[in-house]
Amino acid sequence: MNAKQITSRRNFMDKAFGAGVFGLNKALFPSWMPRLAFRDNTAPGDVLIVVFLRGGMDGLNAVVPFGEGAYYYDRRPTLAVPEPGKGENAAIDLNGFFGLNPLLRPLKEIYDAGALTVVHATGSIDPSRSHFEAMEYMEKGTPGDKSRLSGWLNRHLISAAWQNNSPFRAVGLGASVQGSLRGDYDAMSLQSIADHHLNGRWDQIAHMKRAIASLYQIDQPVNPLEATAAGVYKTVDLLASMTEAEYKPENGVEYSDHEFSKALNQIAQLIKAEVGLEVACVDLDGWDTHENQEGQFAYNLGELGRGLSAFYTDMGADRMKNVTVVTMSEFGRRVEENASRGTDHGHGNCMFIMGGGATGSVYADWRGLAPDALDEGDVAITTDYRDVLSEILTKRVLNPAVDQVFPDYSATIHDILKAR
Amino acid sequence: MDRRQFFKTTTASLFALGAVSQADRVLADQIAERLQTDWANPVRHAESVDPALHVLNRITWGARSEDRAKIAEMGIESYIDWQLNADAIPDPTVEQVLADYPVLNDPFAEVALQAEEDYGAVYTAKQWDRIARAVYSERQLYEVLVEFWTDHFNVPIGDLLTQKFIEDRDLIRPNALGSFRELLLASASSPAMMRYLNQASSDKEFPNENYAREVMELHTLGVTGGYTEADVKALARILTGWTVNEYANRMKFDSDMHDSDEKVLLGRTFPAGRGVEEGLEALDLLASHPATARYISSKLCRKFIQDQPPASIVDSTAQVFTDTEGSIRAVVKHILMSAEFAASEGMKFRRPFEFYVAVLRALRPALKWTFNENMLWVTELLGQMPYRWEPPNGYPDVAGAWISASLLLIRWNFALTFPVANEGWYGDEVRIDWSKLSDGRPMSTLRHILDRAAELIVPGKLTEAHYAAIQDAIAYDGLGFDDPIPEDQFEARLTMVIGLLFASPGFQWK
Numbered sequence: 001m002n003a004k005q006i007t008s009r010r011n012f013m014d015k016a017f018g019a020g021v022f023g024l025n026k027a028l029f030p031s032w033m034p035r036l037a038f039r040d041n042t043a044p045g046d047v048l049i050v051v052f053l054r055g056g057m058d059g060l061n062a063v064v065p066f067g068e069g070a071y072y073y074d075r076r077p078t079l080a081v082p083e084p085g086k087g088e089n090a091a092i093d094l095n096g097f098f099g100l101n102p103l104l105r106p107l108k109e110i111y112d113a114g115a116l117t118v119v120h121a122t123g124s125i126d127p128s129r130s131h132f133e134a135m136e137y138m139e140k141g142t143p144g145d146k147s148r149l150s151g152w153l154n155r156h157l158i159s160a161a162w163q164n165n166s167p168f169r170a171v172g173l174g175a176s177v178q179g180s181l182r183g184d185y186d187a188m189s190l191q192s193i194a195d196h197h198l199n200g201r202w203d204q205i206a207h208m209k210r211a212i213a214s215l216y217q218i219d220q221p222v223n224p225l226e227a228t229a230a231g232v233y234k235t236v237d238l239l240a241s242m243t244e245a246e247y248k249p250e251n252g253v254e255y256s257d258h259e260f261s262k263a264l265n266q267i268a269q270l271i272k273a274e275v276g277l278e279v280a281c282v283d284l285d286g287w288d289t290h291e292n293q294e295g296q297f298a299y300n301l302g303e304l305g306r307g308l309s310a311f312y313t314d315m316g317a318d319r320m321k322n323v324t325v326v327t328m329s330e331f332g333r334r335v336e337e338n339a340s341r342g343t344d345h346g347h348g349n350c351m352f353i354m355g356g357g358a359t360g361s362v363y364a365d366w367r368g369l370a371p372d373a374l375d376e377g378d379v380a381i382t383t384d385y386r387d388v389l390s391e392i393l394t395k396r397v398l399n400p401a402v403d404q405v406f407p408d409y410s411a412t413i414h415d416i417l418k419a420r
Numbered sequence: 421m422d423r424r425q426f427f428k429t430t431t432a433s434l435f436a437l438g439a440v441s442q443a444d445r446v447l448a449d450q451i452a453e454r455l456q457t458d459w460a461n462p463v464r465h466a467e468s469v470d471p472a473l474h475v476l477n478r479i480t481w482g483a484r485s486e487d488r489a490k491i492a493e494m495g496i497e498s499y500i501d502w503q504l505n506a507d508a509i510p511d512p513t514v515e516q517v518l519a520d521y522p523v524l525n526d527p528f529a530e531v532a533l534q535a536e537e538d539y540g541a542v543y544t545a546k547q548w549d550r551i552a553r554a555v556y557s558e559r560q561l562y563e564v565l566v567e568f569w570t571d572h573f574n575v576p577i578g579d580l581l582t583q584k585f586i587e588d589r590d591l592i593r594p595n596a597l598g599s600f601r602e603l604l605l606a607s608a609s610s611p612a613m614m615r616y617l618n619q620a621s622s623d624k625e626f627p628n629e630n631y632a633r634e635v636m637e638l639h640t641l642g643v644t645g646g647y648t649e650a651d652v653k654a655l656a657r658i659l660t661g662w663t664v665n666e667y668a669n670r671m672k673f674d675s676d677m678h679d680s681d682e683k684v685l686l687g688r689t690f691p692a693g694r695g696v697e698e699g700l701e702a703l704d705l706l707a708s709h710p711a712t713a714r715y716i717s718s719k720l721c722r723k724f725i726q727d728q729p730p731a732s733i734v735d736s737t738a739q740v741f742t743d744t745e746g747s748i749r750a751v752v753k754h755i756l757m758s759a760e761f762a763a764s765e766g767m768k769f770r771r772p773f774e775f776y777v778a779v780l781r782a783l784r785p786a787l788k789w790t791f792n793e794n795m796l797w798v799t800e801l802l803g804q805m806p807y808r809w810e811p812p813n814g815y816p817d818v819a820g821a822w823i824s825a826s827l828l829l830i831r832w833n834f835a836l837t838f839p840v841a842n843e844g845w846y847g848d849e850v851r852i853d854w855s856k857l858s859d860g861r862p863m864s865t866l867r868h869i870l871d872r873a874a875e876l877i878v879p880g881k882l883t884e885a886h887y888a889a890i891q892d893a894i895a896y897d898g899l900g901f902d903d904p905i906p907e908d909q910f911e912a913r914l915t916m917v918i919g920l921l922f923a924s925p926g927f928q929w930k
Contacts, residue, residue: 129629129649130637131811177824189824196829200836204896204916208836208923211893215886215924224823225769225925232825285810290618290630339626340618 042162045398045420046324046356047271049264049280050153050180052139053304053329055131055288058297059349060335060379062104063118063362067097071369075336079293079343094118098362103301106309107352111360115312115320117353117416120364122383123331129345131288134330139179141386141406152405153279154183156393159401166276167234173263178281186227187279188235193247193266196239242273249314256310258303260284264311271315271323278397287329291340308354324396325354328385334377335369348379351388357396357417387412395419469765470880472496475756477765477930478724479503480560481774482781483879487560500756504749506562506597513556521545524589528669532582539581546577546585547799548791550806554777555784565596565748567773568723570807571814573607573639575616577807583612584807586669600716600746601707604639608703609671611664617812620664622656624679632656634812636706642718645711647686654683658690658702673699713741717751719817724755726767727818733760766881766929769819772802775831779838779922782877786856789841790849798834798846803827835922839915854914866894866901869917877918881926890920 065072066083073080081101084093091099092108098120100108110116126143128134137143141152157170170187172178181187190196200208213219216229247269255261263282270277284304289297304327312320332349365382367373374380390402390411398420402411472491476483479500491499502509518524523534523545535542553563569592577584587610595603607613614620614631622628632655636647661678664671673696682692686705690698706712717737721729737754744750755761770778776799780787789795799805803822809815816822841850857876862868870890874882894917895901905913921927 127649130633130643132637132643132813174826189826191826196826198829198836199833200919201840201912201916204912207893207896208916208920211889211920212832212923214889214892215920224820225828225928228823228825228828232829235825236829290628291621338628339623340621340628342618344629 043160043164043276043278044162046322046392046396047277047280048153048392048397049267049282049323049325050178051282051284051308051325051327052135052178052180053287053300053327054135054283054285055329056134056331056333056345057287057300057329057349058289058293058333058343059120059329060332061293061297062101062301063094063120063350064091064099064101065097065120065366065369066091066099068369072335075369077337078341079337095362097366098364101301103298104305106305107354110309110312110354113317114360115317115354115356115358116360117358118350118362118364119353119383119388119416120350120362121348121366121379121381122351122364122385122388123329123347123349123381124385125381127347129331131330131345136179138328138330138385141180141389142408145408148407150183151178151180152389153180153281154185154187155407156397156399156401156405157185157187157279158183159404160397160399161401164276164278167231167238168270168275168277170279171267171270171277172281173266174283178283181279181281186231188231190235190266192262193239193269194243197236197243238275242269242275249310250316251313253310253314255314256303256306258307260303261307261310264307265314268311268314271319289333289342290338290344291342293337293342308352312354320354321356323355324357324392325352326389326392327352332379335374335379336377346378347375348381351385353388353392353417355396356420357392359416359418363414363416383414384409384411387414388416391415391417469762471762472499473880474762474765475500478761478768479564479756480781481554481563482778484781484784485876488879497757500561500753503559503561504597504753506559509558511558513558514553517552517556518549521548524549528582528586531585532669535582535585542585543577543581544791544793544796546581546588547796547806551777551780551791551795551799554773555780561752562597564723565752566593568720569596569603571809571817572719573603573613574809574812574814575610575612575807576810580612580615583610583615583669587612597748600712600741600748601704603748604635604707605700605703607639608635608699609662611666611669611671614662614664614671619659619662622660622662623674623677624657624660627653627656627660627679629653629656632659635703638813640706640715641709641711642715645709645715651685654685654690655702657681657683658685659699661696662699707746710738710742713738713746716746717741720751720755721760722817724752725758725761725764727820730760733758768930769822770928770930771815771817771822772804772827772831773799773806773815775928776802776804776834778927779835782922783839783852783857783918786853788851788853792847792849794847795850801830802834803830831928832923835927836919839918839922842911854911863914864904866891866899866903866905866913866917869905869914870894873914873917873921877921878924878926881929882921882924883926886924886926890917890924893920 061079061081064081082090084091084099089102092102092105093099094111098118107116124134124138124143126134126137128137136146139151140148142148153170167188170181170185172181172187172189174189174191177187177189198205198209213233216226218226218230218233221227221230249255249265249268255265260282267280267282284300286296286300308325315323328351329349331345331347333343333346338344367380367382386406386409390406391413393399393402393405394413395417473483473488475496476487476491480487494502523531523542531542557563570588573592575584575587591606591610595606617631617634618628619631629652633652636645636652636655637643641647657679661674662671663674663677675695678695680693680695683690685702688705714734718729718734721734721737725733733755737751740754741751800808804815837845839852841852861872863872891901894913899905
């Protein structure tokens with residue numbers, strides 16, 4: 001029994017915050033149009049969705065190097081995923097050496113369709129094993145250097161050669177914007193499309209809306225609170241029109257109730273509504289499995305697989321040709337399991353890339369798991385994650401200015417993906 | 421200027437932004453060293469600052485007229501001293517409102533049993549305990565500090581409901597106004613903390629570094645405090661054997677798990693052959709380290725003064741911390757009596773939980789309610805349900821972490837809809853008796869209502885422009901500002917005024 005089972009929070013939300021109860025005057029909002037084009041939206045490339053797996057995902061058990069034999073199995077007596085063919089919890093073979101954790105089974109279909117690529121032994125090269133630090137370095141795109149105040153995605157938005165003044169150009173799903181999106185460019189945070197409106201008595205709402213606009217000087221904001229208020233107003237009106245019609249995912253998909261799946265659902269809606277979305281960030285927390293890894297890790301992997309595959313199916317293979325989803329985590333976990341049937345903070349990890357440029361393969365400059373190949377007991381990083389992101393930006397998103405996105409770094413393109 | 425232009429002038433503040441999720445554990449104080457600026461425009465609405473009101477705004481959860489009368493009677497310094505001597509302040513109202521939750525006083529075994537049977541009831545009781553004390557306690561400053569230390573030594577509830585329940589009552593609260601060293605020790609030996617950060621399962625064969633790292637990074641020295649990865653490993657080894665007796669919910673030291681070899685921690689050699697005492701010595705070393713004095717002082721200055729406190733006050737506070745060997749009372753008093761504090765009116769943004777409590781305190785005389793699930797879940801929607809921050813660094817304490825489009829919209833919505841509770845939107849258990857707020861003065865026109873409500877809710881914080889904006893809105897449908905309000909419209913107009921004041925910028929800054 002956990003906290004979420006105490007009461008149905010959604011019941012309350014429907015009662016107090018649902019549009020129906022308050023009798024919002026629908027005449028105040030334009031009826032929903034399937035496409036709201038912004039004249040200056042000229043982004044030429046893929047929509048980029050960045051999924052951050054927070055806590056340090058155990059890449060070795062997500063995409064299993066079963067081909068390593070004893071080097072993997074001896075070090076993980078209770079946690080290792082069995083080789084393909086060895087029972088119902090066995091890894092799903094991907095290329096004869098690596099296998100997919102069976103909890104990610106929904107992704108196998110996408111892999112076979114050629115729309116999923118795995119990169120292994122990758123990550124942020126800074127040796128920090130502190131969540132706080134490692135996330136900061138990874139999201140800033142400057143491992144080892146904290147001096148920058150912007151995230152890599154924000155620098156991408158600023159360095160891109162095209163214009164797009166939609167307030168939905170960059171969206172961080174959640175209560176506030178992820179570190180990679182922070183910076184001079186003003187990205188939007190969004191929790192849910194349906195809840196994004198002002199509430200109150202139906203006969204007062206228009207007046208209250210006017211009053212708050214005036215109280216916060218949204219035409220001339222002079223501090224961050226007022227500037228945020230102005231942003232709220234811009235988006236409320238637009239999203240109101242989207243919620244008028246109830247969204248139904250396509251191709252028979254049902255998104256799960258988990259925050260991660262719901263966030264991907266929001267993104268699918270925003271993409272289909274063509275509101276000018278270019279970049280979205282989503283988080284999936286809870287990967288820090290120091291103890292009794294099996295339960296928590298299984299839960300998380302299940303959600304990851306379900307969420308990504310629901311999104312893929314809802315979007316459809318055609319739309320997904322113009323979308324790139326990439327996952328990353330601040331570090332991997334140690335090869336050797338610990339005394340608590342868990343794993344401690346490690347280094348090298350895997351990344352998933354789903355969508356247009358993927359090739360249905362596993363890319364890794366794999367050194368193996370023999371003791372002398374490891375980085376102090378951890379998987380070494382042989383492909384810098386900035387190389388992977390640079391390739392996505394140049395070949396898929398079509399922003400070649402990666403030297404600005406990842407300053408003081410010279411990216412190598414490893415031809416992991418197909419170009420647009 | 422638009423938001424983008426605004427941030428160009430204060431780009432420095434950007435990575436001071438924390439985030440309300442495990443998403444971003446960037447601790448603003450790590451950045452504080454490198455930042456020079458705070459918000460470019462501190463939101464100061466009052467023409468002149470009432471120093472007594474400013475103190476109340478910072479050390480209470482919302483200044484009521486009783487509080488203003490009390491501080492006027494006692495004088496500022498005596499009032500602060502009175503609040504710092506929290507044990508001596510009787511708290512009958514709290515006892516009353518918690519009377520229906522006897523589990524709050526039960527021993528561990530009993531609480532655990534009840535949680536087995538009905539997790540939700542125990543969870544709700546603990547949440548109500550936190551909310552009720554913030555709203556109703558006379559020991560307001562003490563409750564502010566309990567929240568501060570709860571964030572500082574963060575342990576999320578969840579799988580550790582019962583342990584955290586007990587930890588809050590028996591370990592954090594008794595030490596919240598005492599010595600930092602005692603508080604650190606209480607946290608280090610807390611079953612909740614030891615389970616949360618995996619200390620309880622750390623042994624000499626596989627030392628678990630999680631707690632060792634966080635106790636230095638987050639609880640004492642700070643991430644720039646000068647410890648190395650080798651120190652983390654050494655401390656992890658020193659603390660092996662610190663584990664938990666689950667049945668009694670107490671710390672126990674298991675010498676079989678303990679690594680008694682020699683270690684070097686922060687340059688000090690810990691000779692071989694010792695047991696629990698070397699862990700105690702290590703914690704002592706951390707508590708009395710100059711980096712700790714600095715780090716704790718900077719966090720307290722952030723809490724009470726402003727997000728990026730001037731170096732001068734952080735320095736002098738660190739000195740007081742060192743001189744008094746970490747006396748929380750002395751340190752807090754020093755901060756509150758400082759010139760830097762006096763100059764900081766309007767510069768702290770109300771976090772979601774304190775916003776929620778401030779709404780309830782402002783309406784307190786009129787509130788006729790029993791705590792229900794709706795009132796519980798509002799705190800989650802607003803973004804700051806107690807005990808629900810997952811990573812060890814605790815809810816962030818900088819404006820940037822809480823100013824986002826989503827959270828602002830939800831805050832406005834609570835502000836506008838809670839006053840209309842009599843319509844049943846927050847459940848049948850929540851009603852507001854508006855007659856209890858009139859205090860004998862006439863309330864027959866919109867002007868009366870706005871003046872009285874502004875005095876109650878945003879004293880000294882409503883500019884002429886704000887007043888005009890609200891005045892304009894509430895006089896809808898041709899009702900004049902000085903016309904008598906028709907009986908059947910009274911409550912609707914009143915709730916609109918109150919809602920707009922709760923939503924106004926002045927209510928968000930303190």
